[in-house]
């Protein structure tokens with residue numbers, strides 16, 4: 001039976017068919033749906049781990065217990081997990097172990113572009129690079145077999161266009177699921193990586209790479225497609241699809257295994273074509289490998305190193321280099337248009353982060369931010385976040401600035417999921433080394449940015465089992481923070497009061513601003529759109545909080561000569577941040593709207609709170 | 614060009630939350646039902662949260678390779694919002710068709726910043742300059758008339774179905790499988806209204 005599956009669905013399916021029992025991940029675009037999908041299969045254990053390193057260690061543990069186990073993460077997640085990847089390469093495991101890395105060329109949803117094929121040669125583990133959903137499934141199964149055959153973790157590396165493209169897949173059955181071992185393996189020379197043992201393992205690892213080099217020469221995951229011999233293209237991953245599309249007459253060496261490279265196969269291919277070209281997205285990984293074989297080739301001299309490829313990009317570059325393209329590239333047409341307004345992602349209407357950011361903007365304080373929905377607080381009109389590096393960096397960066405003697409106190413801001421992810425050790429450090437910073441944890445009780453995954457503060461697991469919430473307040477206190485205040489994240493006055501109080505302490509302090517994400521089902525049920533009242537005079541204060549539901553109306557205030565505010569009732573959720581900051585009491589409260597609903601809407605002339613002024 | 618009638622490249626655009634994903638899923642289902650090869654590609658994550666979204670669907674009687682459509686290579690642009698129609702207009706090839714929802718969603722850069730939302734007067738000349746046809750469909754209005762404004766994406770699919778050489782039945786079977794039972798009638802009417810909106814156009 002064929003079904004259209006995304007690459008992520010196909011990887012989950014492949015893991016299931018391969019008999020995987022344990023899968024662990026931390027969410028991250030474009031990898032998130034792998035575990036979401038895997039959790040729907042019967043007879044599996046899977047979890048959102050608190051971060052990627054934890055996820056990989058969990059998978060290693062499961063593989064030591066003899067099960068087939070998988071960890072999945074986005075490219076930068078592998079940076080977090082890298083320490084574990086390197087030891088796992090040395091130890092190997094009892095059951096098959098596969099690490100899925102989802103790279104994000106063009107940074108659709110990431111802070112940097114990186115080519116994780118590099119990790120394979122770095123950590124000395126084989127790397128498979130699928131080019132559609134069918135291969136995602138097939139390569140996932142192959143990866144587990146390879147892992148057990150060579151006692152090595154295997155890197156299954158994908159890119160956004162593979163993870164998030166859907167193509168037909170032939171479904172199979174669940175394979176054998178090996179039971180867990182009775183006992184934890186006791187084999188110090190293999191599993192206890194102290195220097196003496198690790199020195200014994202490094203040669204084993206290098207010898208394993210040599211055996212993999214032999215294996216890869218005949219692996220069916222690589223293949224030559226002979227066509228015209230004038231041009232031969234070596235390619236892998238999604239770039240293979242662009243090669244087929246744009247260079248239909250060229251011979252192709254399609255690599256499914258990108259580390260180690262099949263030297264003899266590449267030599268044979270090179271010898272069979274007049275002009276050798278490597279087409280790959282991001283880094284010249286294959287190209288460098290081919291050059292190391294002493295074979296002259298072209299690659300990044302033709303195709304871009306940065307960003308995503310697509311057929312038009314490949315066609316243009318190929319045509320310029322005189323390669324046999326399917327048709328001439330079309331120049332980008334000129335269209336008679338003014339400059340179009342951007343439509344960046346924004347904090348949603350009713351976002352529980354807005355209350356804190358409107359205050360930070362008002363205070364003009366320096367804010368060391370982090371990664372999550374709240375990063376969008378950097379955008380105008382709020383412009384209230386001044387640094388964002390990688391997950392968990394907010395706290396220690398603020399800490400470092402403080403210890404350096406910076407002339408202003410820095411506020412660090414991160415989300416609940418990010419706090420559990422890598423915020424914890426950084427906050428321990430703040431308490432221990434006494435950095436004078438204020439940390440605000442924006443606790444929306446979910447991992448919102450990546451699509452509302454559960455986290456230790458949510459109370460349910462990935463497999464929908466109830467679990468105990470790891471409460472933030474006792475946790476933060478236990479880490480050694482003495483000044484802790486919790487506020488409702490929609491309560492503008494409360495936020496400001498707590499902010500004043502905590503800033504006055506001049507000691508490490510934490511504010512927890514709590515309000516479940518407005519997009520969660522329970523929150524949606526409570527949406528009540530608000531309205532602008534007649535006493536709006538167009539002062540524009542509400543425009544400064546960057547709420548997409550607040551529009552400029554066509555009506556102009558005769559005195560101010562400025563547009564009045566207008567609330568889009570299809571977007572407004574009734575968070576009342578604007579109600580609270582309006583200096584003229586010109587925006588309704590939720591209670592007023594409910595009263596309005598009860599009485600006849602049209603006949604009720606609404607009064608601002610406190611009566612007419 | 615000698616491309617078969619059912620080798621079609623679609624680009625779908627809109628604003629996060631408008632239902633472009635459902636529409637591209639149905640386009641993929643329709644292709645499978647019509648025994649075509651198909652690939653579909655979209656970007657999740659940061660693209661949501663009210664940002665502009667784009668997804669690609671490609672049909673071919675034999676084999677689709679690239680999952681995405683290059684600039685200047687789309688046969689059809691299905692736009693759920695007018696500004697997004699203009700933003701991705703250059704994806705259309707000369708001779709292609711834009712099916713555009715008559716809907717404006719003002720971005721924050723306009724409502725809270727100095728940017729200006731381009732008026733309707735730009736739509737026709739922009740697509741004319743590309744040598745393409747533009748069909749404007751009042752998606753929200755027709756969906757409202759059918760019973761729920763949220764069915765605007767299905768109205769648009771109905772309109773789109775008129776410009777493709779496949780029997781209406783194929784579309785309908787695929788739609789049926791994607792929408793909840795209790796909204797079937799609503800969606801049937803929304804789809805029919807979309808089809809009619811294109812049929813009634815003077816050619």
Ligand SMILES: Cc1ncc(C[n+]2csc(CCOP(=O)(O)OP(=O)(O)O)c2C)c(N)n1
Nearest residue numbers: 027028371372373415416417418447448449
């Ligand atoms: C190492 C790493 N893992 C995963 C991600 C993807 N990611 C970006 S933000 C985010 C979660 C943010 O959740 P939270 O901190 O609760 O903030 P929210 O989005 O809910 O506001 C994740 C998982 C990443 N950027 N880096």
